[in-house]
Structure formats: C-alpha cells, structure tokens
Amino acid sequence: MEKGKEQKVAVVTGSSTGIGFETSLLLARNGFYTYATMRNTKKSETIEKIASKENLPLKVLPLDVDSLDSVRNTIDKILDEKNKIDILVNNAGYGLFGALEDISIQEVKQQFETNFFGAIRTIKQVLPSMREQKNGMIINISSISGKVGFPAECIYVSTKFALEGLSESISYELGAYGIKVILIEPGVINSNFVPNIKFPVRPGEKLKKDVPAEEFSEIKTQSCTKNTDKKNLSHYSNTIDVFLSHYYPAMKNAPLPKEVALLILESIKNATNSSESLYRYLIGEDAKVFGRAKDNLSDSEFYQFVSKRVLT
Numbered sequence: 001m002e003k004g005k006e007q008k009v010a011v012v013t014g015s016s017t018g019i020g021f022e023t024s025l026l027l028a029r030n031g032f033y034t035y036a037t038m039r040n041t042k043k044s045e046t047i048e049k050i051a052s053k054e055n056l057p058l059k060v061l062p063l064d065v066d067s068l069d070s071v072r073n074t075i076d077k078i079l080d081e082k083n084k085i086d087i088l089v090n091n092a093g094y095g096l097f098g099a100l101e102d103i104s105i106q107e108v109k110q111q112f113e114t115n116f117f118g119a120i121r122t123i124k125q126v127l128p129s130m131r132e133q134k135n136g137m138i139i140n141i142s143s144i145s146g147k148v149g150f151p152a153e154c155i156y157v158s159t160k161f162a163l164e165g166l167s168e169s170i171s172y173e174l175g176a177y178g179i180k181v182i183l184i185e186p187g188v189i190n191s192n193f194v195p196n197i198k199f200p201v202r203p204g205e206k207l208k209k210d211v212p213a214e215e216f217s218e219i220k221t222q223s224c225t226k227n228t229d230k231k232n233l234s235h236y237s238n239t240i241d242v243f244l245s246h247y248y249p250a251m252k253n254a255p256l257p258k259e260v261a262l263l264i265l266e267s268i269k270n271a272t273n274s275s276e277s278l279y280r281y282l283i284g285e286d287a288k289v290f291g292r293a294k295d296n297l298s299d300s301e302f303y304q305f306v307s308k309r310v311l312t
C-alpha cells in the first residue's frame, strides 16, 4: 500500500479455487485488505497458508451466495470491522450444461440462484455503504457466454446474459454515486470450472414432475456420453458431444486463473483513473474471436460462424 493512502477493502466471492482464489491473493499482494470469502471454509487451508507465509492482508470468511443470511452476516461483519467496502468481486459460479429439454426447472433455478441471484444478493448488501461513501467498484465475472449464445450452455448463458443486463442497467443508476461497474468476460479458463460442470440429472427423460429436492441436491457431474443408462440418454447427445469435443480441448491452451486475476487488478486501476461508469474486458483468444464476430457480423453470418466452430 502506498504511504499515506487509506487501505482499500476488497471482497471476493468463491475464493476457494480458480479465479476467486487467485484474485484474492493478487489483491492482497497489491495492498488491498482482502476478504477471501467461500461457502466452505474447510477449503481455506491453502489460501490461508500462502497469506500467512507472505504476511498478506487477507482474511477468510464464510459466504454462500445462495443464502441471504450468509451474505448479510458476512457483509455486515466486514462493514463492522472496516466500516467500508471499496471493491466487490462477484465471482462465485458454476456451469450447468445440457439441452433445454433435458434440464429440470429446479436445475434452472439453482443455476440462477448462484450465478445471478447470488450476485444480486451481494451487490444489494454492499450498495448502501458504497452509495453513502460515494465510491466503489462492483466487478462481475461474466463470460463470453454473457455475450454469445452457445449450444449445450443455454441456461448458463442465460445467467450470464442476465448478469450483463443487470450490470449495464445499474451502471446508469450508480454512476451518479461514483460507483463503477466492471464486467470481466472470459472465454475458456483453465480452472476447476470444467471438471465442476453439472449436467442434467435425468437427460432424455420427460419429466412429469420436478426432480425431488433430495435428489436435486445430489446433482452429479456427468457427461451425457458417459451415461451408460440408455434410457437416460439425451435426444441432443450428438449436439452436446460435438460442442464438448471443441470445448474440452480448448482448456489445454486456455489462460490460467492468474491471468484473469491480473486483468481484474488492471481493470481496478483503469477504473480508478477514469470517470466512466461501465467497463467491459474480454479475456482469452476464443472470447475475443467470438466477441469481435458478434460485433461485426450480421445475425445470419454470425449464426453460421458459431455453428461452424462448435457444431461441426
């Protein structure tokens, strides 16, 4: 931290692994007092060890973005301790992949609960203090899937489109209070995101009723192709498999979470020195290629462009 400057306070959700883990460490290494929050603090050993070894201003607190009580308790505790929050990084999230026909309404709701309502919960909890201090940054980890629709990702894409719409809209409300909104839009990143992707519990099955809660809580990470129960194979297996045959290998050369963390730090520095209210950053060659194509092609050209790349 620069001498004489008040220490900035940052809160990062989903810091147990991946982008959240690296972002928490990088912000702490750059002088931010960083609350590395995670829903399961049993996963905090590694980050705490590093923080203690490097003597970083980093503290782990529990925060499950699905729970309003959890969000409220932790944000209140931070405000009690530090009296302010300067930076909120909404990072917690996961991917639900599969064809729409195969996905139950509970699975859809759960995906929105974490990726979209989770972000809304934390934003609403920090806004009163940011508005009063007339300063703050809300950094939402969106995705290229927040700009472009892909097969096999329809619900994940929908959560990220929603996050983009929310971010763009609130930037008009918050600009007058000096609160800046930043969207980070990664392509494929080499984190635990891919192994953590969830697929529908009952692909191919016509659901007469919704999946019972107790079964739903045990959604397994499984590929439709690995599903040996023929009865449960999706009508859309071929589409999903072709998409995944492009998606999984893309991981090999994908940027690491550390690179996303560096971009987040850079975005904070840029926003500090600028008066704009909304910022967007793509990261990853794939994200840039699809982003550019969306900006420059007609709808029908763009449809062909995406189809050729992910469905053949």
Ligand SMILES: NC(=O)c1ccc[n+]([C@@H]2O[C@H](COP(=O)([O-])OP(=O)(O)OC[C@H]3O[C@@H](n4cnc5c(N)ncnc54)[C@H](OP(=O)(O)O)[C@@H]3O)[C@@H](O)[C@H]2O)c1
Pocket (backbone or CB within 6 Å): 013, 014, 015, 016, 017, 018, 019, 020, 038, 039, 040, 043, 063, 064, 065, 066, 090, 091, 092, 093, 094, 095, 114, 118, 141, 142, 143, 144, 185, 186, 187, 188, 189, 190, 191, 192, 193, 194, 196, 257
């Ligand atoms: N990796 C990519 O290819 C990619 C691309 C574009 C965007 N993104 C976005 O980047 C963000 C971070 O993903 P990642 O790549 O770092 O994946 P990751 O390694 O799987 O990390 C996801 C993090 O979110 C946490 N999380 C999930 N549900 C939560 C909840 N209800 N409350 C609090 N934390 C929760 C996980 O905690 P647990 O350890 O407890 O599960 C984990 O810490 C996500 O929003 C994702 O959509 C990722």
